[in-house]
Amino acid sequence: MAVGKSPRRKDAVAKVTGRARYTDDLSMPGMLYAKYVRSPIAHGRVLHIDTQKAQSLYGVEAVFTFEDVPDKRFATAGHPYSLDSKHTDIADRRLLTGHVRYQGDEVAIVVARDRLTAEAAVELVQVKYEEYPVAVNAQTALKADTPPIHEGGNVIGSHRFEVGGMLEKAFEEADEIVESHYQTGVVQHCHIENHSTYAYMDDMEHIVVVSSTQIPHICRRIVGEALDIPWGRVRVVKPYIGGGFGNKQDVILEPMAAFLCMKLGGVPVKIELPREECFISTRTRHSTRSNIRAGTTKDGVLKGLDIEIFSNTGAYASHGHAIMGAAGSKSCNLYPRSVIKLKATTHYANIPTAGAMRAYGSPQVIFGIECLMEEAARAINMDSLDFRIKNVARQGDINPLKEKEILSCGMVECLENGRELIGWDAKKKAYKNQTGHLRRGLGVACFSYGSGTYPACVEIAGARLILNQDGSVHLQIGATEIGQGSDTAFCQMAAETLGVSFDNIHVVSTQDTDVSPFDTGAYASRQTYVVAPAVKQAAQELKAKILAYTALMTGQVPESLDLIAGNVVFANRPDKVVLPLDKVAMDTYYHKERGGQLTADVSYKTRTNSPSFGCTFVDLEVDIPLCKVFIKEIFNVHDSGVIIHPQMAAGQVHGGLAMGIGMALYEELLIDENSGYIYNNNLLDYKMPTCMDIPDLGCAFVETREPTGGYGNKSLGEPPNITPAPAIRNAVWDATGVKIDEIPMTPKTLYRHFAKAGLI
């Protein structure tokens, strides 16, 4: 039994010894370095560009401007291709642009023999701009007289639904209606490995792109689309990757690297972004402004939720058109017995492009909802935890949007578990009527999420198993290991179903689109859920082949045999070994008259998408004069179905919690309202938490068994990031009596609110 245990990660030794090779650790002789020329203004047009000086610098191989790139627009979002023409991504980018839309937009690119020369040459490119008015937020971007950032205007999409009944009627039945306005800031992924990619050609036709990407197969398609080359001539290789969190679920550098390489005769060309450029010119999390209303009866039945939200996608669409729809629909599982109305508008602005980031819009939507639930509970004088328990999803509820039954749900148990862990009832009493500078508060918030993207997108996964000569088995998968531990989880699944020890399953961690089975990659917390059936089926098939072959060798009937711990045994006498697997394997390979390599190759489409659930509980202290929050205890409790690898699962929770704390208290990309200038695009001024800023982190699981999950499992990667912020905000309110409806709650923000409330 391998599932449910915590064996050593497959990549652990490679990583602690420094032998794991990431994109930057692979280098080729003669590799050229490319560097972008970026716009210093946030909105405008290039009037004149002079590259002559740069071209003549020794060591510069080429300079390309926006006038030299194909006049072809392409979309960058890492979604699977859609056969439905109404459901395609927004193609609003060219490789370089003459119409600059944020501070940092790409007008030209220099290629040189080394990094320092490329940097020097960038400085020599002279560009004259005509400046346009800058719009950085919804208020200005959506004003009628604001010039459009793209043809067609500044609204890129809207999502609307009203489900579970009519909102108006639900509000008529409510005794209290509460309403508030919420705001969330721009945050960044801050994976420690920046974006890096290089491309080379082996012949005149095929191009190889090596990249730090979460989505090799999608990347192949987008490079093909952007450069108008058949997809089969593009090969994308993903080595070890130093974190992604959604920022590498987008195709950012790869088409350009491929373009340059093709232009320069197939020599290897590399683009690696320094941290400062990674901050502004990859992706961020959408900042949002929302107005939410909720109606509840006196005895705490949540009748309706009315969510209006504006989401700022910045200079280019990226995932913008999809995020609010996804976040809105995933949230419908949380309070499924209420009427839910959503009206979301996503718009362009002259700020860095927002894209996919851990939990894909849900943290922003849930922030508003869970802040307002606190308010609704207070309006009827009910404990906010009891209010949630009364209204959250239970097994058997119907998701009002999808009209699908919720087959497994441990939401109430998660809340009850958290109540115990944090000591809710006793502390609630103890923290009443505090005065003084230091005040304690308790907060809770809960969420629902999905396990993939179906039915919005296809969910396809691939797994291939190969029996080696020594009786070990190689697993090849299209899903990508990006640090979350998916390779290890898939090996556990294969070991479990096949009957071979975990140590005897080897995994190919590098994805290579010419070799790896097709899978769309790491996003939407999909991989363990949608890859599990593929691995399971491949393991079942290989096992059947092994048993059939052993039967052939020994004259037994296959049905009488089983494979356990690497031995073929009698099914009714598991202690009696018929043949060890290595003996069988050697025969399949080298017997002159029979056999052949035993493999199983499965491509599987998942047509379910089960919701996962969970919550954050926090106990904190607010130092009012210092305007600082100190977290004393924080727990996330999750229902992610059966936990495949408890240690790695806890790791996901810790990481998500910390990222959520960052979003709640510290992190924001600061952008000048008037000029679009970005103030803090580095790790010194952008406050990503260090270990001094993160408290001890607690986590617990309520293990339900999801019938549609290959091993009873549901999503886990992104969800831990969703609820820390609203839980912390609710606890700050509990402690101080001050309701803060914006994040991050930095000392500056807290000061503003505390001063207004007369606390300081």
Next chain:
Amino acid sequence: MQKEITCTINEKQYVLSVDVRKSLLDILRDLGITSVKEGCGVGECGACTVLIDEIPADSCITLAVWADGKTIRTVEGESANGQLSKVQQAYIDAGAVQCGFCTPGMIMTTTAFVEKHKDCKVSREDIRKGHAGNLCRCTGYETIISAVEMCLKDSDNNDSGKN
């Protein structure tokens, strides 16, 4: 401009002619010592941490020429004869490795920390202070701090560095 330097890297002697503009990070990576990662290049993230004469330093903001006469340790040198160091092993056992990009630098910081605090009582808070120069986005630091605790617990009668 080139300058000749002599230094010891992972117990091997090197005589190197280095471009004076290059950082220690650059020349280590040029030598194939690629555990030393670049996350920012300006001393913010700690991914490039190496030990210089047993003191953790950001190799990205250390000029290569300053390494003249110094002894450098990187994670490549921490395991010997197929045996992981106590710190490397603790990182695995505690589940402190996710994407692994911060890991080599973090392990070097821990190695120096553990060697320095061999015989002292240390709190989790002390560990946090000692590792504040190394950013990790994956783990929330929880398991990293546990890994350090594990090393300190075991270090009572053992050498906490190499096996």
